[in-house]
Amino acid sequence: MVRIIEAFREGDVYIDYPFEDVMFRWESETKKVFRKFYGQAEVEINHTSNLYHDAISAGELITAEQYAQGKSSNQK
Numbered sequence: 001m002v003r004i005i006e007a008f009r010e011g012d013v014y015i016d017y018p019f020e021d022v023m024f025r026w027e028s029e030t031k032k033v034f035r036k037f038y039g040q041a042e043v044e045i046n047h048t049s050n051l052y053h054d055a056i057s058a059g060e061l062i063t064a065e066q067y068a069q070g071k072s073s074n075q076k
Helices: 050-058 064-069
Strands: 013-017 022-027 032-037 043-045
Touching: 013 050, 013 064, 022 050, 032 050
Parallel strands: none
Antiparallel strands: 013 022, 022 032, 032 043
């Protein structure tokens, strides 16, 4: 299993943080960060966001497809 911090070396990173009903996407080419609350549209955010850093620490890696769905894999 790849740790989130290690995934940043591999390319784009998608993180689910179900504790706050939010997902994040880090775009490796541009180094931009995007946030998407479950069921809502994605918005670009500053990489210094506390919520983003919480997700890096305690969230889980997900696929691009899961991110596109906009909801946690734990939701039914």
